[in-house]
Amino acid sequence: xEKTNQQKIKDFLINNGVIIVMFVLVIYTGFTxxxxxxxxxxxxxxxxxxxxxxxxxGIAGCVITAGCDLSAGRMIGLGACISGVLLQRMDYSGxxxxxxxxxxxxxxxxxxxxxxxxxxTVTGFFIAYLSVPPFIAxxxxxxxxxxxxxxxxxATPLGGYIKEYTNVANGKFLGINYLIWIAILVAAIxxxxxxxxxxxxxxxxxxxxxxxxxxAGVPVKKTLILIYMKAAAMYGLAGFMLGAKAGGASxxxxxxxxMEAIAACTxxxxxxxxxxxxxxxxxVGVAVFELLKxxxxxxxxxxxxxxxxxxxxxxxxxxxDIRKYIAKK
Amino acid sequence: MAEYKLELKGICKSFPGVxxxxxxxxxxxxxxxxxxxxENGAGKSTLMKCLxxxxxxxxxxxxxxxxxxxVGNPDEAMKHGIAMVHQELQPVxxxxxxxxxxxxRFPTKGFGPFQVIDHKKMYEETEKWLKEVRMEFDPKAQxxxxxxxxxxxxxxxxxxxxxxxxxxxxxxxxxxxxxEVEALFRIMNxxxxxxxxxxxxxxxxxxxxxxxxxxxxxxxxxxxGTWPADELxxxxxxxxxxxxxxxxxxxxxxxAPGEVIMEVKNLCSIHEKSFQNVSFKLRxxxxxxxxxxxxxxxxxxxxxxxxxxxxxxxxxxxxxxxxNIKHPIDAMNAGIGMITEDRRGNGIFGCLSIKxxxxxxxxxxxxxxxxxxxxxxxxxxxxxxxxxxxxxxPSMKEHISNLSGGNQQKVIISRWLAxxxxxxxxDEPTRGIDVGAKHEIYEIMNSLAKQGKAIIMISxxxxxxxxxxxxxxxxxxxxxxxxxxxxxxxxxxxxxSYATKF
Numbered sequence: 119x120e121k122t123n124q125q126k127i128k129d130f131l132i133n134n135g136v137i138i139v140m141f142v143l144v145i146y147t148g149f150t151x152x153x154x155x156x157x158x159x160x161x162x163x164x165x166x167x168x169x170x171x172x173x174x175x176g177i178a179g180c181v182i183t184a185g186c187d188l189s190a191g192r193m194i195g196l197g198a199c200i201s202g203v204l205l206q207r208m209d210y211s212g213x214x215x216x217x218x219x220x221x222x223x224x225x226x227x228x229x230x231x232x233x234x235x236x237x238x239t240v241t242g243f244f245i246a247y248l249s250v251p252p253f254i255a256x257x258x259x260x261x262x263x264x265x266x267x268x269x270x271x272x273a274t275p276l277g278g279y280i281k282e283y284t285n286v287a288n289g290k291f292l293g294i295n296y297l298i299w300i301a302i303l304v305a306a307i308x309x310x311x312x313x314x315x316x317x318x319x320x321x322x323x324x325x326x327x328x329x330x331x332x333x334a335g336v337p338v339k340k341t342l343i344l345i346y347m348k349a350a351a352m353y354g355l356a357g358f359m360l361g362a363k364a365g366g367a368s369x370x371x372x373x374x375x376x377m378e379a380i381a382a383c384t385x386x387x388x389x390x391x392x393x394x395x396x397x398x399x400x401x402v403g404v405a406v407f408e409l410l411k412x413x414x415x416x417x418x419x420x421x422x423x424x425x426x427x428x429x430x431x432x433x434x435x436x437x438x439d440i441r442k443y444i445a446k447k
Numbered sequence: 448m449a450e451y452k453l454e455l456k457g458i459c460k461s462f463p464g465v466x467x468x469x470x471x472x473x474x475x476x477x478x479x480x481x482x483x484x485x486e487n488g489a490g491k492s493t494l495m496k497c498l499x500x501x502x503x504x505x506x507x508x509x510x511x512x513x514x515x516x517x518v519g520n521p522d523e524a525m526k527h528g529i530a531m532v533h534q535e536l537q538p539v540x541x542x543x544x545x546x547x548x549x550x551x552r553f554p555t556k557g558f559g560p561f562q563v564i565d566h567k568k569m570y571e572e573t574e575k576w577l578k579e580v581r582m583e584f585d586p587k588a589q590x591x592x593x594x595x596x597x598x599x600x601x602x603x604x605x606x607x608x609x610x611x612x613x614x615x616x617x618x619x620x621x622x623x624x625x626x627e628v629e630a631l632f633r634i635m636n637x638x639x640x641x642x643x644x645x646x647x648x649x650x651x652x653x654x655x656x657x658x659x660x661x662x663x664x665x666x667x668x669x670x671x672g673t674w675p676a677d678e679l680x681x682x683x684x685x686x687x688x689x690x691x692x693x694x695x696x697x698x699x700x701x702x703a704p705g706e707v708i709m710e711v712k713n714l715c716s717i718h719e720k721s722f723q724n725v726s727f728k729l730r731x732x733x734x735x736x737x738x739x740x741x742x743x744x745x746x747x748x749x750x751x752x753x754x755x756x757x758x759x760x761x762x763x764x765x766x767x768x769x770x771n772i773k774h775p776i777d778a779m780n781a782g783i784g785m786i787t788e789d790r791r792g793n794g795i796f797g798c799l800s801i802k803x804x805x806x807x808x809x810x811x812x813x814x815x816x817x818x819x820x821x822x823x824x825x826x827x828x829x830x831x832x833x834x835x836x837x838x839x840x841p842s843m844k845e846h847i848s849n850l851s852g853g854n855q856q857k858v859i860i861s862r863w864l865a866x867x868x869x870x871x872x873x874d875e876p877t878r879g880i881d882v883g884a885k886h887e888i889y890e891i892m893n894s895l896a897k898q899g900k901a902i903i904m905i906s907x908x909x910x911x912x913x914x915x916x917x918x919x920x921x922x923x924x925x926x927x928x929x930x931x932x933x934x935x936x937x938x939x940x941x942x943x944s945y946a947t948k949f
Contacts, residue, residue, distance in 0.1 A: 314820050316810040323807045326796035333755060333793045334808045334862065335779045393798040 136385060136435040140406050147413040154416050161295065165287070167408045168301035169194075169359040173372075174379040174386075174400040175308045176352030179345045181383050183325045184392030185252030187346070189241060189259040190353050190379060194372025196237075196267045197230040197357025201283070202276035202367040204229065210278025214271070220280045230354040237263055238350020242343035256346075260376075267369035277366040286362035297359055304352065309397040311348075321345060325392030381428075382407045385435040406431070451510070452477040452644040453498075453529075453613050458507030460490075460497055467493045468504070471670045473663055475613065478642045480635060482649065482659035482676065485688055489881070490668040491648050495615050499531045500524045511613075530606035531615040538598055540591030545573035547590050548605050576604040580634045594742065596627030603634055614638065615646045618879070620654060624740035624907070625943075632658055651908070652681045664688055685882055697914030698889055700934075702896045704733035704917060709783075709870050709901065714751060714761030722748040722925045725761075729870060729901045734892060736916025737905040738942045743922040745905045746788050749872045753778045753785040765870070779808070784868035786859050788875045788905070790852070794859050797848040801840060804847045804858050805829045809865045832861035836891060853884025860891060871895065872903045877911065889915060913937050921945035 131138065148155045173190055180187045203214040204226045221229075241259045244250040250258075287297045312318040320341045323331040331338050353372075361367040386403025388395030410431060414424050453475045460468040468490045475481045483491045497504040500518040509516050511527055518524045521531075538547045546553075549569050556565040573586035582600040590598060599619055606614045616635075620628045635645060635658060649655060655662065655676065662679060664671040664687045671687050679687075709729040716722045722744045729735055737745045750756040752763060754772040763770050763781075770781040778785070787793050796804050806825050813821040813828070829843045836857040840850060847858055856876065863871055876892070877885040892915065896902055906912045912919060921929040921942055929945030931937050 314822075315818055316814070316820065319803060319807060319810055319820070322799060322803065323796055326798045327793070329793035330796055331807070333753075333775055333785065333787055335775045335866075336807060337776060389798075393796065 132438055132441060135438045136406055136431065137402065140409055143413050144409055147416045151416040154413075159412075161298075163408055163412055164298050165295055165363065166412075167404050168295075168297045169356040169363070170375065170379065170382065170408065171301045171401060171404045172304050172352050172356040172359065173375055174382045174404050175304060175397065176349035176356075177376065177379045178308075178383050178388050178395055178397075178400045179321060179349050180252065180256075181380065181388045181390055182321055182392060182395045183342065183345060184328075184390070185245065185342075185345075186256065186380055186390075187241075187349055188253065188256040188376055189237070189263055190256075190349070190376035191372045191374055192260045192263040192267065192369075193234045193237065193350055193353035194357040194360060194375055195367075195369045196263050196270075197234050197354035198361040198367035198371040199267055199271050199276060199357075199369060200230045200233055200354070201226050201358040201361045202279065203271075205280050205283040205361075206276065206278045207280050212274075212276075212278065214276060220283075223280075223282045223286060226283075227355060227358045230358045231351040232354070234354030234357070235347045235351040238347040238353075239343060241350070242346030245346060246339035246342035264369060271369055273369065275366060275368040276361075279361070279365055283362055284365050286359070297363060300355070300359060304355070305397055305401065312397060317341060317344060322393055325394070327393075378407065379404075381432050384439065385432065387439055389439075406435075451475055452512065454510040455494070455498060456508045456510070458494060458497055459505045460493055460502060461505055467668050468497070469668050471507075471665065471668070473646075473670075474673065475644050475646065476661065477644055478639055479660035480639055480645045480647050480658050482647050482655045482662045483665065484648075484655065484662060484684060485665035485671075485881075489665040489688070491665055492617055493668075494665070495531065495617055495646065495648065498524070499529060499615065525609055525611070528610060528612035529615070530609055530611035530613070531617065532599065532602045532606060532619055533617055538590050538601070540589070542590060543587050544577070544584070544590055544593070544601055545569045545586040547601060548573050548576065548586075548608060572608070573604075576608040577601075579607055580604045581630070594627075596623045596630070599623065599627075599631070600634070603631075607638070611643065613644045613646070615648075617648045619647075620649060620651060624742060626740065628654065652684065655684070656681065688882060697911075698886075698893050700893075700915075700917065702732055702734060702893065702917050705731035705899070707731075708766065710764040711752065712762045712764070714748065714763070715759045716744075716747060716751055716925070717757035717759045718747075720925065721756075722751060722922075725922075725927045727920055727927060727930070729903060731869075731901055732896050732899050733917040734896050734902045734904055734915055736912045736919040737903060737922065738907075738909075738912045738919055739922040739946045740907075742924075743946065744925040745922050746874055747925075748922070749785065749874055749903065749905060750787075753783060753872060755785075779866065779868070782869040783872065784863035784866055784870070785872040786856075786863060786874060786876060788878065790855060790859065790879070795847050795855055797846070799847065800844045801833070801838070801847055801850075801858055802826065802829045802843040805832060805843075805861045805865055808862050828865050829861070832864060836861055836864075837887065851881070851884070853880040853888070856880055856884070856888060857891075860888070864895075868900070870901045870903070872905075874905045875907060876904060877906075877908075909939050909942065912942065913939065923948050 153159060173194065177187050177190055204221045205223065206213045206220060208219065237259060241255050244255045245252050287295060289296050291299060320336045323334065323336050324338055324341060328338060357372060360371055382403030383395065383400055384390055385406050386399035388399045410428065411424060414427055451474045455471065455473040458468050458471045471490065471494055473494065485491050493502065496502040498509065498518065500520045500523055509518060516527055518527065539550065554565045554568045554572065555562040557563050570586045577583060577586065580600050580603050582597065582604065584597065590601065619631060623631065638645065647659060659676040661673055662676050662684065663673040664684065666688060707728045708731045712726050714722065714725045725748055739745050747756055751758045752772065754774045754777050763772060765781045772778045772781060806829065810820060813824045815821050826843065833840065833843060838854050838857045840854065847855055877888055880888065892902055904915060919931040919937060919942060920927055923946050928948040931941055
């Protein structure tokens with residue numbers, strides 16, 4: 119049966135509804151506000167998107183296997199704090215390790231990633247080997263990581279970063295901030311993992327049908343651990359990025375970002391029932407979220423009311439998205 | 448009284464890209480069993496789902512007792528006295544039999560806003576209805592603890608309890624053992640005596656000949672015709688279904704079994720009631736059939752060998768070497784492949800493409816630099832298999848869920864061919880597959896045997912077992928009760944005698 123043009127248009131509208139609405143909103147905002155369509159503002163939006171994209175790409179792996187990760191937000195806080203304490207100026211009065219020279223910036227990013235990855239591995243172990251549902255396992259890890267972060271930092275905020283660290287956000291290469299380059303690099307690596315490696319294919323298989331994956335010889339347990347480990351490493355990196363951008367950090371850094379990331383993934387088309395989702399889904403989701411926030415700001419909407427708008431967008435986006443997968447009767 | 452209890456006229460139904468039903472009709476005489484036949488994908492289930500209000504039909508009319516009716520959803524169908532026993536049972540396994548029977552229409556007591564569920568009445572009534580279908584088990588039993596046959600009886604009891612006048616049975620016997628089928632037929636005969644009209648969908652010819660009064664055949668979503676059951680021979684029915692005369696259902700046996708390739712010694716399950724002390728040998732180039740009633744633990748045995756289920760003791764030797772299998776990966780490394788019984792449950796990845804469904808087991812083999820997938824080579828392997836096994840699909844990117852059962856099964860076979868095992872275990876390889884595709888799968892099995900692979904085939908269809916196997920092992924109640932290796936001994940009676948050796 120050939121589809122009529124009318125149907126095709128209708129399908130297109132439903133499949134891309136949220137993106138179309140976003141475009142309309144952005145164009146409207148652009149024409150009604152003076153400095154929305156400026157290079158500066160665009161760069162700002164991209165800067166805001168960068169750490170969020172890294173988080174969303176991490177969480178996407180979990181969601182594709184029909185899981186989730188509630189510990190993301192607290193992991194980001196931990197990553198930000200670890201980065202912070204290792205990168206404070208010697209002359210800063212509140213320095214956490216007063217006698218320690220600040221370390222190399224890249225090394226610190228790796229340390230933050232490694233420590234978070236260790237926690238992610240533990241979460242993954244409970245999910246894979248002890249069959250704890252991801253929702254609960256990551257909830258438990260969220261509490262543990264938060265507690266450890268509080269004890270570690272004494273609940274005091276960190277600041278006084280060396281210039282090299284804040285430069286990660288402010289410094290530019292080819293006119294684009296390093297922060298954005300990091301996000302692009304992470305997206306490229308994630309794309310490679312999702313599409314060009316066994317691990318990526320196994321991830322989709324587990325999300326599609328875990329029993330069948332087991333029978334087909336997929337190392338389900340190892341793959342799951344790797345997914346939660348990899349995701350946690352990305353939260354650590356995101357924490358590092360957020361610290362650089364804000365010039366400071368506390369255990370509260372990144373609080374609530376996990377929900378935003380899960381929402382962004384699903385808006386972009388990562389299916390919470392598992393097996394579906396791409397890197398582009400995470401990018402689209404994060405972009406929709408960020409543009410929505412900024413556009414609403416420009417339109418002068420009450421900051422508190424913005425939460426309501428975001429909630430409505432999630433409702434609508436997921437309702438439309440799910441239509442693609444529900445068998446038509 | 449109208450001539451027909453129920454009439455469907457000019458039913459049309461399209462899905463995106465497919466015309467599933469094209470001007471189909473069906474007329475049921477009151478108090479008869481009406482067999483609805485056709486290959487998979489012929490539209491039988493779709494037609495019944497339209498009748499039952501699960502699907503909304505694009506065009507067509509439904510007449511009940513000569514009166515035109517509208518069926519918008521299953522609830523309305525039930526109000527008209529139409530009930531359906533589904534192909535895949537959809538019960539709530541964690542709740543009791545009674546709750547399942549009265550789901551959605553619990554008897555209540557009290558008044559106004561203070562209505563509560565009348566448990567006593569519910570259990571009493573359930574017991575009564577279960578007796579009505581001659582199944583006497585505890586209505587408080589958790590449904591999940593029953594066998595599939597018993598669950599089906601619950602579904603039938605449910606239909607009876609709703610005073611259904613028309614009951615649709617959608618492949619009810621596909622997972623029943625022979626004695627459960629007998630029980631079902633007894634119930635159906637009793638219902639018929641009470642004047643209930645039934646639609647019976649099945650692929651099993653012998654059953655149709657036994658139970659049906661009329662036969663309607665469908666092909667590719669169209670109506671072929673309706674005949675009294677005793678006017679058609681099995682061959683004629685098959686010819687009408689496929690539109691061609693099938694000369695021989697099973698290909699000629701010309702396998703030449705070679706040396707022993709796998710030996711299983713005293714394998715015992717970790718569960719007492721599952722397989723115990725099973726020993727058998729498998730030769731290169733043979734098809735070893737495993738027969739037995741449902742519940743004989745054949746699937747459990749094979750899943751034990753393949754590392755899906757726990758094994759307490761016993762040994763498995765492949766090529767004369769003892770192998771230790773704890774996980775399917777170990778089995779694959781030992782050169783064993785397995786096509787499971789429950790295709791949808793643990794066979795296919797419904798939301799993934801054909802390519803990913805084939806590739807998932809072989810990614811280890813196609814890597815560049817040790818970790819980058821060689822998509823070009825993988826595509827080659829998948830394409831090769833699509834052609835070799837004649838998988839009907841527009842491309843390898845098609846989602847497997849869009850294929851028919853037979854083509855899905857071929858994709859799963861491709862997965863294992865790409866993996867090149869020496870031993871291939873096929874658990875009910877043709878379950879839920881239409882006649883034409885069945886034949887193709889038989890040919891594939893034979894050509895694999897000819898290439899020197901050893902095949903274990905579990906089959907609950909007696910004719911398939913006798914027609915395909917070079918040797919037959921029969922199990923009963925977890926034990927291997929017999930082995931038939933002489934062709935002249937391969938008879939239905941012999942297999943049944945072993946299968947019932949409790």
